Amino acid sequence: MTRTSRIRAAAAAAAAVVLAGSGCSVIPVSGPYMVNDSGSGDPLSKPFQRMIATRPQPGWSAPDVIKGLQAAMAAYADDPTVLPQYLTPEALKSWSPAGAVTVLDDTWNWNFDLGEQDGTEAVQKVSVKAPQIARIEEDDTYVPQAGDWTRTIELVKVEGAGYRVRSLPPGLVLTKSDVDRAYRPTKLYYLGGGGQHRLVVDSVRLRLKPAKTYAQVILERLLKAPSAALQGAVGTGFPAGTRIESVRSGEDERVVVNLSGPIDTLDLSGEDALMAQIRYSLNNNDVAKGRVIEVQVDGEQYSVSQPNFDQGWLDNGANADYYVTKGAVHYMTNEGPGGAIAGPAGQPREGYSNFALSKQGDLVAAQTSTGISVTPATQEGQWQEVIQGAPQDLTAPSWHRDGSLWTFDRKNGVVLRYDPATGRPAQRVAAPGLKGWDVTRLRIARDGVRVVLTTGENLVHVGALTQAGGLKLSNVRVLTARDTGGVIEDLAWRDDEHVLVLVKRQAGQILNEIDIGDGDVTEIPLKNRLTRVAALNEHVLAQAESDKGQSQILELSQDQSWTTKIESDAETPLFPLG
Incomplete structure (x- = not known):
């Protein structure tokens, strides 16, 4: 069946159809309607439903015109000729589809007044209110939003043509169902x-x-x-x-x-x-x-x-897990506890915390009472203090995949980068967007580009390391519109697209997985109280307190339940990077 015949068949079946994707009621006079557009079964495509908008009819009421207008917005990208027919010439001159697309919840509240006389024209004002879910920016970014979207739209009665929209805010407004139907x-x-x-x-x-x-x-x-x-x-x-x-x-x-x-x-x-x-x-x-x-x-x-040919383009470093016991870093085995790593980092020592492992696990960083120290994971290695500062003045160390070590100097309000390859003192990295911010955590992603950071007790931001004009931490934005509702206790990169955030609330702890692309939040169920989290793709570990008050390491199973990995004397689960 050709696309034209499919459209005709759908039109014949659409004498009275609900305005799919907008949550609105039936519009009379055979429209609007949708057609399935499956790409003729092409495996390189994906099936979707395409909105076919209907031009306004003389007998339509003001509510019908508003609903038809919304359908015309949903169809605008495929057919931009219908929407202008809903507007008066004056409105058409001032309205533009450019800019971000507003995405609203499917449930709309309409408030139509009784109308008034404006000169010789009958005016109908319509107040529209709906929860705003997101914006789709002109660069195709999906940005979560919170709160209500409220606008007033004016319609006038045009002799022989019915109602037309006299004032319309610029931009396209779509419902969640519209976006689910036409976007991927x-x-x-x-x-x-x-x-x-x-x-x-x-x-x-x-x-x-x-x-x-x-x-x-x-x-x-x-x-x-x-x-x-x-x-x-x-x-x-x-x-x-x-x-x-x-x-x-x-x-x-x-x-x-x-x-x-x-x-x-x-x-x-x-x-x-x-x-x-x-x-x-x-x-x-x-x-x-x-x-x-x-x-x-x-x-x-x-x-x-060729299929499945991988040259390491998504390499995340060593696929190994570690933990700390009595101040010494140990590796894990499939059965649980393993031996200490080589060198000083594998030897019990008091006063060292917030351990971090480099890409291949060959360098270990830790925080002390006077700064951040680094040691090779070799028998000949020695601890060397590379960044000075009190624990309250420096965020926990984070390794970059290029071998450099990062932290935020809270006392001086600057990002610091230390490169063991050069041995030179830590260098400041420009971060103009962070000026005056109370940065409490900074973690470099395994992709070597993105950075997640927290400010204060409960805000999560994500940025990127840019190269133009010198290395900078730029493009910083709030990660999600949803309030964490508590105090952030820990966070870790899970993979290139998700961050785990451990939050303490009055009602108890929650562990959220946040998608850095669209801000979507998924809660991971908890049983024990957690202290720390670490992750590498599907592998998630956490430090918890057992019923006997002992520190243990838990592992997240595929069914989202937690199992005990190490029963006692185990703290701070670790993966290289992240």
Whole structure:
């Protein structure tokens, strides 16, 4: 069945249909309606429902016109011709679809007054109120919001045409159902800054397009700049001016991506990076997974990527877990307790806390009463104080994947970076957005780009390490619109996209997993009271107090229950980085 015939079939069946996706009541006179747009079964696409808006009818009431207007907004990206028909000429001149998209809850409250006479025109004012869920920025970032969205919309009765909207705030307003129907959470992969052999994920919301597969929508967006969260922090393997000519299924079920533009097919120095961006951006959005990907330039083969071929583009360092007992760092085994690591960090010592392990676990940092010290995990290693400051003046040390050590100097209000490779004193890193902030924690992500930090007792922020004009901590924003409702006791990076936040409330503790892309919060159930948390992807550990008052290490199971990993004399679970 062609797309045209599907539309006609849907129209015939839509004589009276609920305004799907807006939570509103039935609009008479056969509209609006939706059609399924499955991409003709193309495995490179995803099925979705496309709103078909209906132009306003002379017999419609003011409420019907407002509901039809909202449907026209939902359909605007696919068909921008219907919405202007709801506006008076004056309103059309002043209204613009540009700017962020407002996302509201499906439940709206309408308040229509009795109308009034404005000169020769009958005026109807409509007050609209709904909980605002989010904004979708022009860079496709999904930003959670809290509170109510309230606007007043004026309509006038036009002779022979019915009601038209006389005043309309700029921008598009969609419901949650509209967004769920037409948008998809999408992961784009860019190159880590500073020449790192690492991909960095950028989570956005992309609108599906009837005339293009989802795979093509993803790659066309990948050619653009990253979202504001990663501006200046990541790079790309695509030369400026590269275009996506087509994305299709080829022979042997391979995915064929045809590019054009200034790609030098004789210079393969950037081939690995370009192919990695394409493969991860398609695979990790459940498009082309398990399939060979062939990239062409102007129709000629450029490179071929085999399924499951991994060159370490998402490497997180050593996959090992550790813990502290009696001031000494130990490694864990599958059964539980393991031996002490080599060197001074594996020897019992009082006064050392907040241990942190470098990427391969070969360097250990710890906080003391006078500063932060570092030692190699070797028999010949010795503790060396590399940053001075009282415990209350320095945040716990955090390793970067490049081997540098970071902390925030609360006394002087500056970010400090120490590089063991040079041995020079710790250097200040510019962080203009943090001026005057009460920074209480700072943790570098394993991707080497993002930074999570807390201010005061209960605010969580995320930023990025940018390179333009020198190394800076920039792009800092509040991580979630939801109030933690208590005091933050600990936090840790779980993976490239999620942070674990341990919060103490009057009613008890909660452990939240926060998605750094859209701010979504998932609560992990707790049984014991926790003191510390550590994580590496699916592996989550926590320090807890047993019923007998002993310190133990717990492990989170796949069913979200906790099991005992080490029964006693175990503190501070650790993973390299994070």
